[in-house]
Amino acid sequence: MVKMILQRLIQIIPTLLVVVTITFVLTRLIPGNPAAAVLGPQASVEEIERMEEEMGLNDSLGKQYVDYLKNIVKGDFGKSYSYNIPVMDLITERIPNTLLISLTSLVLAILISIPLGIVSAIKQYSAFDYIAMVLALVGVSMPIFWLGLMLVLVFSVNLGWLPSLGMGSMNNGLWDVVSHMILPVACLATIPTATFTRITRSSMLEVVNNDFIKSLRARGLKERVIIYKHALKNALPPVITVIGLQLAAAFTGAILTETIFSWPGMGTLITGAIENRDYMLVQGAVLITAMAFVFVNLAVDLLYMVINPKVNYESKGGGA
Amino acid sequence: MADVVLEVKDLKTYLFLASGVVKAVDGVSFGIERGKTLGIVGESGSGKSMTASSIMRLLPKKIGKVVEGEINFNGKDVLTFNSKELLEFRGKDVVLISQDPMTSLDPVFKVGAQMVEMIRAHQDISVEEAKALSIESLKKVGIPNPESRMNSYPYELSGGMCQRVIIAMAITAQPKLVIADEPTTALDVTVQAQVLNLLKEMQQNLDTSIMLITHNLGIVWEMCDDVMVMYAGKTVEYTSAKELYSEALHPYTWGLLESIPKLSHESKSELTTIPGTPPDLRLTGEACNFHNRCPYAIPICSEKVPELLEIKEGHFVACHRQTKESTLARGEEFGDV
Numbered sequence: 001m002v003k004m005i006l007q008r009l010i011q012i013i014p015t016l017l018v019v020v021t022i023t024f025v026l027t028r029l030i031p032g033n034p035a036a037a038v039l040g041p042q043a044s045v046e047e048i049e050r051m052e053e054e055m056g057l058n059d060s061l062g063k064q065y066v067d068y069l070k071n072i073v074k075g076d077f078g079k080s081y082s083y084n085i086p087v088m089d090l091i092t093e094r095i096p097n098t099l100l101i102s103l104t105s106l107v108l109a110i111l112i113s114i115p116l117g118i119v120s121a122i123k124q125y126s127a128f129d130y131i132a133m134v135l136a137l138v139g140v141s142m143p144i145f146w147l148g149l150m151l152v153l154v155f156s157v158n159l160g161w162l163p164s165l166g167m168g169s170m171n172n173g174l175w176d177v178v179s180h181m182i183l184p185v186a187c188l189a190t191i192p193t194a195t196f197t198r199i200t201r202s203s204m205l206e207v208v209n210n211d212f213i214k215s216l217r218a219r220g221l222k223e224r225v226i227i228y229k230h231a232l233k234n235a236l237p238p239v240i241t242v243i244g245l246q247l248a249a250a251f252t253g254a255i256l257t258e259t260i261f262s263w264p265g266m267g268t269l270i271t272g273a274i275e276n277r278d279y280m281l282v283q284g285a286v287l288i289t290a291m292a293f294v295f296v297n298l299a300v301d302l303l304y305m306v307i308n309p310k311v312n313y314e315s316k317g318g319g320a
Numbered sequence: 321m322a323d324v325v326l327e328v329k330d331l332k333t334y335l336f337l338a339s340g341v342v343k344a345v346d347g348v349s350f351g352i353e354r355g356k357t358l359g360i361v362g363e364s365g366s367g368k369s370m371t372a373s374s375i376m377r378l379l380p381k382k383i384g385k386v387v388e389g390e391i392n393f394n395g396k397d398v399l400t401f402n403s404k405e406l407l408e409f410r411g412k413d414v415v416l417i418s419q420d421p422m423t424s425l426d427p428v429f430k431v432g433a434q435m436v437e438m439i440r441a442h443q444d445i446s447v448e449e450a451k452a453l454s455i456e457s458l459k460k461v462g463i464p465n466p467e468s469r470m471n472s473y474p475y476e477l478s479g480g481m482c483q484r485v486i487i488a489m490a491i492t493a494q495p496k497l498v499i500a501d502e503p504t505t506a507l508d509v510t511v512q513a514q515v516l517n518l519l520k521e522m523q524q525n526l527d528t529s530i531m532l533i534t535h536n537l538g539i540v541w542e543m544c545d546d547v548m549v550m551y552a553g554k555t556v557e558y559t560s561a562k563e564l565y566s567e568a569l570h571p572y573t574w575g576l577l578e579s580i581p582k583l584s585h586e587s588k589s590e591l592t593t594i595p596g597t598p599p600d601l602r603l604t605g606e607a608c609n610f611h612n613r614c615p616y617a618i619p620i621c622s623e624k625v626p627e628l629l630e631i632k633e634g635h636f637v638a639c640h641r642q643t644k645e646s647t648l649a650r651g652e653e654f655g656d657v
């Protein structure tokens with residue numbers, strides 16, 4: 001197990017190198033001059049040239065790339081041109097906001113979907129199952145952008161119940177933040193809830209038809225124990241895999257959702273950085289995000305091993 | 321009066337499928353006394369497992385139903401048990417040992433945890449006590465290093481080991497009845513005998529009754545006091561193992577006797593089976609279910625269901641050609657098939 005974790009950690013290095021390289025190249029491909037973008041339309045040619053020099057834009061691309069890599073290894077992600085403060089400071093300020101809505105929505109999705117999936121499975125073909133499955137189908141096929149706009153239209157514009165922009169402030173009390181969270185979280189949670197419900201249901205249905213379930217009943221165990229302890233643990237591995245995939249997808253979703261609701265997280269940070277040609281910020285933000293993915297995936301794999309002992313065994317046997 | 325643990329009377333269990341009603345068990349009666357073993361034999365699909373599932377009240381949900389009959393366990397009617405009584409009945413009074421030991425255990429929980437869980441579902445004792453009981457029981461069934469085996473997952477054990485674990489679990493329950501549904505079919509020949517011996521040992525120690533389902537008449541001679549031969553959901557012959565060994569009376573039983581594998585020859589080609597296939601259980605009606613495969617069939621066989629009659633004392637047969645007045649000897653003649 002420890003060996004496996006170490007192996008995985010070593011494998012992460014080339015992955016991150018590829019990410020760094022690709023974002024480096026892609027940001028340079030964005031049309032427009034970052035120096036001009038920083039200084040604004042009134043800037044003179046001399047001012048722009050001086051700025052370019054200062055930003056290191058006149059060095060060869062190779063030198064810029066190598067310098068950037070060197071700095072990253074030292075933990076220095078550079079300085080944001082547009083905010084004029086270190087990239088890391090911006091990221092550490094924004095990450096908690098993104099985590100707040102993406103994790104809340106994911107936790108909410110898990111809390112709703114797993115019981116829903118289980119009940120649908122044990123009441124297969126009932127009215128409950130039928131309604132849950134129709135809703136889930138609608139949920140997975142919902143375009144997130146459209147859904148966000150509809151939520152704003154209904155709950156903010158028409159009903160006026162909830163704010164639609166920003167994240168509020170704790171200074172105005174907890175409810176201010178929570179009320180700002182509701183719509184983005186609902187928007188972000190929809191697809192995961194639908195996906196997890198479907199996978200939980202199908203996985204449970206498969207497990208419940210296994211012979212060992214009949215054996216558990218024959219032991220005189222309570223139905224509740226059989227379903228929520230034994231069947232569920234057997235049914236979890238595919239659910240966890242999908243949750244892991246959704247964790248990654250939650251970020252893509254967050255970029256869109258944050259844009260719709262002007263939520264001050266990593267999503268709006270990155271879109272803003274791209275608009276301002278803020279190379280350092282784009283690179284730093286994407287790299288940090290990629291690192292988060294990789295570690296989440298590793299965590300999911302570890303969890304998978306704990307839940308399904310056979311995976312552990314096979315990797316032991318396989319050696320690789 | 322002998323102490324009857326299980327008494328099944330005229331049990332009819334049907335499966336209601338979209339394609340029709342399968343009469344999986346169609347009027348079966350038998351009893352098992354305390355400390356005795358009843359063997360149930362018959363070809364695949366004859367309703368043996370459905371009989372067991374009816375007793376355990378574990379029929380396939382929605383489609384399986386006991387439509388008639390009684391199942392009395394220690395004088396109580398199992399069919400009227402509510403869910404609480406069922407939980408006490410299963411895993412405490414009666415234990416099921418099924419064919420494939422690998423699928424009898426939950427694959428993602430350790431052996432010890434499953435044993436402790438079952439014990440604590442029925443006995444009010446601490447985890448530590450339940451562990452001690454489990455280890456002791458694993459020792460009894462000859463599992464080496466029981467303490468460390470408690471921490472094994474089922475897939476880390478061989479089929480024979482798994483079946484031992486299941487028997488160890490059964491022992492901790494001290495059940496009055498063990499229903500063993502082909503407990504050795506999935507095991508190596510060498511392990512089969514050991515598992516059967518463990519069952520016997522358990523029976524002697526706990527005075528348990530056993531209902532032993534098997535394809536193998538050899539096992540019946542070894543293990544059973546009484547035998548019921550089933551065919552297409554019905555009892556065709558029911559008597560003591562001794563009597564059946566010396567004088568089987570039903571043409572179907574004769575067919576089974578001929579199909580006992582002759583182990584001494586070691587060649588699989590020695591195994592003969594009864595020609596033809598069992599009838600479609602959705603279509604059985606006014607006839608002997610065996611008539612289209614029976615070399616002794618006469619016209620009445622395809623017109624009337626033969627009743628199960630006591631031909632000799634304690635020897636019941638359902639065949640038109642076996643009555644008190646006129647009996648048929650095995651191989652006496654061969655009908656015009």
Ligand SMILES: Nc1ncnc2c1ncn2[C@@H]1O[C@H](COP(=O)(O)OP(=O)(O)OP(=O)(O)O)[C@@H](O)[C@H]1O
Pocket residue numbers: 335337342344362363364365366367368369370371380601
């Ligand atoms: N879940 C099910 N759905 C539909 N039909 C079933 C089901 N289980 C059993 N049957 C049918 O019920 C009949 C009796 O089956 P049963 O399992 O009792 O036979 P068996 O004597 O135990 O056979 P085997 O020796 O193969 O275990 C068979 O015709 C079988 O096809």
Ligand code: SF4
Pocket residue numbers: 570571572608609610611612614615616617618621626638639640641642
């Ligand atoms: S009743 Fe007829 S068909 Fe059936 S077993 Fe007897 S002789 Fe054969």
Ligand SMILES: [Mg+2]
Pocket residue numbers: 368369370501
């Ligand atoms: Mg069977």
